[in-house]
Structure formats: C-alpha cells, structure tokens
Amino acid sequence: MKLYGMRLNPAFEGRFERFLEDNYISIGYTGLGDLEGAGKDEIEDRLIGLGRYVGHGLRTASEEVHLFANGVQDGDFILFADGDTVMLGDVGDYFYVESSDVPEDGACHRRGVTWLHRIARSELNGLVQDMLDAPGAIQSFPYPFQLAQLDRWLSPQGVQPSAADRSKVDDETIAEALAVLKLALRSDDPDRRERAAAAILRYAK
Template sequence: MKLFQMKTTPLGVERTREFLEDNYLCIGYPGTGDLQQADREELRVKLLQAGTCGEQNLEEAIEHLWLFVHEMQDGDYILIPDGDWVHLGDLGDYFYNDTYDNEEDGRCHRRGVTWLKSMPRRSVNSIAAELLAEEALISRYQGTLPSARLELWIGDTEADIRKSGGKPAGVDEDTLDLAVAVLKEALHSGDAERRERAAIAILQYAR
C-alpha cells in the first residue's frame, strides 16, 4: 500500500469538482497514446513525438507519467488539495480513454478513485501536510504507512497534545495510563475494526 499526492490542474485546468463528482483522476500529457505497457524509454519517445513538453521538462514529465501509470496500483491511496480542504481516495486501475486524447482536453490518462474522506487541511497530520506541500504534480510518500485504516491515520489526533507540551490538556497521568490500558485490551477484541482503531491510536500516541 502506497500514498501519493496529486495536483488537480492537468493542462492548467482546475478539475477538483469533476474528480470528486465523477470518481476519477487524470494527469494530462495528451498525444502519447495508451501507456499501460510503456517503459521509461517508451515514455520518453512518446512525449518527444507528442511535442507537449520541452526538453528541459522531459525528465519531469517521464517521472510524472511513470508514477501515475506504473507506480500507482489498485488499492493505493491518493491525497488531493482543495483550498482549505483535503480529500483522501482509494485508487483504481490505470486506463486510457482516446476520446479525450487531444491538446484541448487532455483527460486521456485516468485512474478511478473511491473517495473515502474529506477533512479540513488544518486537521491533517504533519506527514500528510508535508506531502501535500510538495510542488510536484504528483509524488509518493516514502515513509512507513499503517497496515489498515489509512483514513484514521491521516487525521491529526495529536494536535492538542502538541499544543499542551506533550500530553492532552486536562488529562492526568493516571487517566492516560488507563486509556492506554483500554486500547491494549482492545487489541485482542474479536472485532477487526476495533482492533485496527486501537492499533492506530497506540501508534499515534507512541510517536
């Protein structure tokens, strides 16, 4: 499982609403045809033939397409910015739609998305915030992700802890110890979702 961020303006056109309503993403770079089987050298040739990016932007374009077509996989996750909001989605497979393979439209390279969660940008954790702040059109988070329920991990449940200098405001040590004990007990629950939530909460507390 991998996590990516992606900007929402292929060919300079803002498409956030469309992406959210129609459950897909596109990356631009028209004129290159179906890239399902293209390796990096084939991407280079197709981009040069299409003439949609200059030599100085060629390596960047190759990297963008490689990430979108090959590095992303069904079941990976994507974050997109939307002003003061952030949207988290579960990615589907890459597909090519030649209907939109022209310079005026450019929505030919696509991936389906199941949108999981929308949240205020200020509420995401520092890791997600740093990923969203990257300038690249598309990039991948290189760290370790939780094994389940990424939508819970994205939220910044530590905001109040940081503001209070290391522990939640108004919560004494005995209460914290009791809360952790409850979470540890929940790790052995017969309910898989409850176990996952407890594990994520403990990992966030331990960071």
C-alpha cells in the same frame, strides 16, 4: 499499500467536483496515447516525440507520467488536493480515454477512485502536508504508511497493512523515517518542529 498525493492540475481548474462525481483522477499530459503497458523508456520517447519537453522538464514529465501509469497500484491510497480541501480515495487501475486526449479536455490518462472522505488540509499531519506541498503533479509518501496517520478516516479500527506490506516496512525503514523526523525537530522553522514532534509522539503511542 502506499500513499500518493496530487494537486489539481491548473489546466483542470474548476473540475475538482467533476472528478469527485465521476470517480476518477487525471494527470493530464495529452498526445501520448494509451500508456497501458508502456515502460518508463517508452514514455520518455513519446514525450520527446511531442517536442514540448527537454532537459529537466523532460525528466520530470517522464517520472510523473510513469509514476501515475505504472507506479500507483490498485488498492493504494490517494490524497487529491484543491486548496484547503483534500479528498482521500482508494485508487483503482489506470485507463485511457481517447476522446479526452485533446487540449480542450486533457483528462485522458485516468485512474478510477473510490472516494472515502473529504478532509480539511489543516487536519493532516506535517509529513503529509509536506508531500502535498512538494512540486510536481504527483508525489509518493516517502515514509511508512503508518506515519501518515490516516487511520481515523480509513475505518474505525484503521487499515492494517497486509503481510506483504509489513515485510516492506521493516525496523530499519521505520528507524530511518524517525531519524528524518528527529532532524526536523532541530529545524529553524517552528511549524516544522511542531509537526515533527507531533508525528513522533503519535507514532510512539
């Protein structure tokens, strides 16, 4: 179980509520065809073939598309943001809509989503807000899922990680995440210090 963040693609301006009503998200990137089963190298080759991506832009696009099509898994969670509004959803499988693979639409690469809650961005902790502020179309939460502190929106008791997830979130990983928070406590940014302190205290409960 992992957490990902996405901001509304500027090309989809005005379509946030449509994505919510139709229960899907899209990353854009027209002209690549169906990415079902396509590995990272094949995705990069297709991007090169479009002639629109080179250098750093090519690497960024390849990583984003690969993460959306192959990295995210059925059952992971997504925070989909548009301004001060963030929707929390349970993500489904990747699928391709050929009729939308045109610049006028663009929402051809999709993942189904079961939307769970609409959340004010200010209610999310600093670690999650940092993820949503990061550049790019999609980001993975780089800490153990528990540090996102989303339990209050997932269920009354919170979602417990499966045995497989617990094995991945070992003591060493948690210690590394807490070390990052401790470094943030010494940041010159008072807001970042406050968010780090709150995250540590929350985790310690």
